[in-house]
Amino acid sequence: MMMRNDLMGRIFWGMGNLIVMAYALLPVLWIVSLSLKQSSHLNDQRFFPQTISFENYRIIFSDMQFPAALWNSIGIAVISTLLAVTLGMFAAYAIVRLEFPGRRLILAGALATAMFPSVVIIGPIFNMWRTVGLFDTWLGLILPYMTFALPLAIWILSAFFREMPWDLDKAARVDGATPLQAFIWVIVPLAAPAVFTAAILVFIFAWNDFLFAISLTSTNNARTVPAVIAFFTGSSRFELPTGLIAAASVVITVPVMIIVLIFQRLIVAGLTSGAVKG
Amino acid sequence: MAKIELSNVTKQFPDGTVAVSATSFVINDGEFFILVGPSGCGKSTLLHMIVGLEEVSSGEIRLDGKIINHLDPKDRNMAMVFQSYALYPHMNVRQNIAFPLVMAKVPKEEINKRVEETAAVLELSHLLDSKPRNLSGGQRQRVAMGRAIVRNPQAFLLDEPLSNLDARLRNQMRTELARLQRRLGTTTIYVTHDQTEAMTLGDQVAVLNKGVVQQIGTPYELYRQPGNLFVAGFVGSPAMNFFPVQIREGRLFFFLLDLEINYPESIALPSQHDHAIAGIRPEDFDVLFNESEQNQKQAAFNTQVDVVEWLGAEVLIYFQIKINQWPDMPALTRDLNLDKKSGDKLQVTAKLDTSHTFKEGDRIKLTFDMDKLHLFDPKTGKRLTSK
Numbered sequence: 001m002m003m004r005n006d007l008m009g010r011i012f013w014g015m016g017n018l019i020v021m022a023y024a025l026l027p028v029l030w031i032v033s034l035s036l037k038q039s040s041h042l043n044d045q046r047f048f049p050q051t052i053s054f055e056n057y058r059i060i061f062s063d064m065q066f067p068a069a070l071w072n073s074i075g076i077a078v079i080s081t082l083l084a085v086t087l088g089m090f091a092a093y094a095i096v097r098l099e100f101p102g103r104r105l106i107l108a109g110a111l112a113t114a115m116f117p118s119v120v121i122i123g124p125i126f127n128m129w130r131t132v133g134l135f136d137t138w139l140g141l142i143l144p145y146m147t148f149a150l151p152l153a154i155w156i157l158s159a160f161f162r163e164m165p166w167d168l169d170k171a172a173r174v175d176g177a178t179p180l181q182a183f184i185w186v187i188v189p190l191a192a193p194a195v196f197t198a199a200i201l202v203f204i205f206a207w208n209d210f211l212f213a214i215s216l217t218s219t220n221n222a223r224t225v226p227a228v229i230a231f232f233t234g235s236s237r238f239e240l241p242t243g244l245i246a247a248a249s250v251v252i253t254v255p256v257m258i259i260v261l262i263f264q265r266l267i268v269a270g271l272t273s274g275a276v277k278g
Numbered sequence: 279m280a281k282i283e284l285s286n287v288t289k290q291f292p293d294g295t296v297a298v299s300a301t302s303f304v305i306n307d308g309e310f311f312i313l314v315g316p317s318g319c320g321k322s323t324l325l326h327m328i329v330g331l332e333e334v335s336s337g338e339i340r341l342d343g344k345i346i347n348h349l350d351p352k353d354r355n356m357a358m359v360f361q362s363y364a365l366y367p368h369m370n371v372r373q374n375i376a377f378p379l380v381m382a383k384v385p386k387e388e389i390n391k392r393v394e395e396t397a398a399v400l401e402l403s404h405l406l407d408s409k410p411r412n413l414s415g416g417q418r419q420r421v422a423m424g425r426a427i428v429r430n431p432q433a434f435l436l437d438e439p440l441s442n443l444d445a446r447l448r449n450q451m452r453t454e455l456a457r458l459q460r461r462l463g464t465t466t467i468y469v470t471h472d473q474t475e476a477m478t479l480g481d482q483v484a485v486l487n488k489g490v491v492q493q494i495g496t497p498y499e500l501y502r503q504p505g506n507l508f509v510a511g512f513v514g515s516p517a518m519n520f521f522p523v524q525i526r527e528g529r530l531f532f533f534l535l536d537l538e539i540n541y542p543e544s545i546a547l548p549s550q551h552d553h554a555i556a557g558i559r560p561e562d563f564d565v566l567f568n569e570s571e572q573n574q575k576q577a578a579f580n581t582q583v584d585v586v587e588w589l590g591a592e593v594l595i596y597f598q599i600k601i602n603q604w605p606d607m608p609a610l611t612r613d614l615n616l617d618k619k620s621g622d623k624l625q626v627t628a629k630l631d632t633s634h635t636f637k638e639g640d641r642i643k644l645t646f647d648m649d650k651l652h653l654f655d656p657k658t659g660k661r662l663t664s665k
Binding site: 099165167168170171172173174175176177178181185186189190 | 292329330331350351352356357358360361362364366367368377378381382425429
């Protein structure tokens with residue numbers, strides 16, 4: 001009887017996993033398949049390409065705008081992430097550890113900012129950026145990305161800091177560390193899992209954004225990949241750039257997936273175990 | 279080497295609660311000083327103020343004569359062991375112990391040498407490369423001690439360092455701690471809620487309750503001459519038994535025991551009261567089999583054994599007395615569970631030697647030495663002074 005229940009359980013979970021994985025991965029595989037098809041085979045209604053061709057990849061990389069956009073995407077997303085996580089770390093630590101009036105208000109305010117639909121502010125930002133000269137610059141995108149991602153970083157990190165035993169900061173202070181040294185030597189290394197979690201989410205947000213990118217850029221100076229894809233055209237007016245779009249999508253999706261898979265190993269829960277009795 | 283003086287140190291939190299009120303005492307160089315009291319009595323707050331993790335609301339803390347109220351914790355050169363040990367989980371034992379030296383910018387070779395020495399003293403040498411999460415409770419405790427002693431601080435501050443260990447290990451570490459402190463001769467302040475630790479370790483013990491120091495003295499003084507009802511009830515295990523007594527023309531009437539005695543000469547009774555609270559330690563009871571053995575100084579009464587607990591070297595006898603009258607107890611005993619209603623039963627404990635066997639239901643005659651009686655003022659709870 002036990003054996004049978006065990007077997008049923010395994011089948012149940014196996015099937016469940018299979019369904020979820022298919023649901024998540026089929027669209028990705030479909031895009032990969034499209035990107036590897038020759039343009040004449042795009043509508044052949046087959047899942048697997050008959051002949052594998054890297055033509056689409058060659059075309060997008062030979063065009064000047066795609067490599068430029070890739071560079072913009074990487075630079076803008078990385079800088080936004082670094083800024084948001086660094087500022088978020090200081091802010092979250094202060095909110096959790098320091099007694100000052102309005103702590104809760106700041107947290108609530110941060111959440112409210114994150115809830116603000118970005119499409120509402122895109123018009124004013126567009127006008128402001130053109131006036132102050134931030135339109136079509138990296139900084140013009142980094143600022144809104146950082147601002148919109150900061151609440152998320154603060155929330156993730158403050159939740160983590162709150163769980164961290166306060167005795168650790170105190171011990172470091174008694175052991176001769178300044179508040180900043182205690183933060184850098186003891187708190188930051190322990191916060192690594194939360195920092196990576198926040199960093200990944202912020203990076204994905206900045207990397208995938210289309211709205212700000214399409215509205216606040218006009219040239220290869222700052223246009224990111226999601227925005228550039230919208231400007232793809234076929235080789236003639238009768239041809240849809242489906243294959244090129246698929247290839248570009250693969251190029252920007254796969255690195256993110258790899259990064260997440262690598263960092264996932266760093267997000268090790270239980271890194272703090274052993275700090276206090278438990 | 280340090281002498282620590284507190285004068286009128288008070289801690290009031292922003293919400294108005296007074297955690298520590300006007301506390302003054304002196305801890306001499308090399309002394310093992312204990313702060314003991316029930317949880318929430320302000321002893322940890324006091325320790326945090328001494329080490330600089332909490333600000334002092336008013337009063338002064340002096341270290342070798344210099345006021346250190348506003349000195350940053352990192353500049354006080356005091357080492358602290360936390361109840362949770364607070365080991366840095368991402369560092370191995372070596373890095374944990376070395377941390378205070380790294381912060382003090384001690385040269386690398388010197389750090390290595392001192393860490394190795396400290397590890398040897400604490401028998402941690404084979405664990406230097408382990409992470410805290412792979413250590414047992416006792417080993418973690420030792421690492422925390424190592425981190426404290428490696429820098430030769432002016433004082434050790436220990437915040438319930440043994441409370442996370444199991445009973446056997448706790449006894450062992452207690453002895454080790456005492457030996458280590460004696461060897462190093464460093465001024466030590468030790469916070470605990472465990473009166474056994476307080477009595478066995480301390481040169482001086484301060485008993486705290488609700489942020490107020492009740493009494494400071496050697497363990498012997500606290501045990502023999504508790505300054506008030508709280509100290510009397512807190513120090514000693516099993517706890518002291520309390521009986522309300524009436525004072526009638528120079529005699530004490532234990533109405534619950536139906537016993538009247540001449541009050542001991544050593545106690546000065548206040549004339550303004552007609553009753554008092556008498557305390558008898560369980561170990562001061564004796565059992566009497568033969569009436570003729572009773573001497574002049576002893577008082578005797580009959581009772582019936584309710585529960586017998588045999589501990590090996592001694593036996594605990596519990597008996598119950600029906601309460602027909604119980605006075606209001608002083609406020610400072612609130613946490614000692616001394617308030618009774620008439621109709622309740624008073625549980626009394628006697629600790630006897632095991633030369634006789636007892637069983638439940640036995641009728642026995644108990645005696646106590648009148649000289650060992652403690653008498654307390656029924657209003658203030660203060661000890662009625664010895665002559």
